Amino acid sequence: xxxxxxxxxxxxxxxxxxxxxxxxxxxxxxxxxAYAGREASLLRIAAxxxxxxxxAAQPEERGES
Numbered sequence: 704x705x706x707x708x709x710x711x712x713x714x715x716x717x718x719x720x721x722x723x724x725x726x727x728x729x730x731x732x733x734x735x736x737a738y739a740g741r742e743a744s745l746l747r748i749a750a751x752x753x754x755x756x757x758x759a760a761q762p763e764e765r766g767e768s
Contacts, residue, residue, distance in 0.1 A: 709754050716745045716756055 719741040726734035749756045 708752070712745060712749055712752075712754055713756060716742065716749070719745060 719738050723735055723738035723742060726732075726738055746756065746758060748754075
């Protein structure tokens with residue numbers, strides 16, 4: 704069960720970071736603010752449960768190569 708929780712958290716974090724990147728690219732400040740908050744919340748959940756996740760988006764999630 705713990706592995707499924709870890710996997711889901713990683714997936715949601717990846718999705719939030721992708722949505723954040725897209726919002727920033729489109730100039731959607733409200734969306735970027737919301738997704739940045741979502742990312743922060745997921746990072747807190749990970750920390751609370753001892754789940755190791757990257758605290759910074761990977762280059763491809765930031766729109767870099």
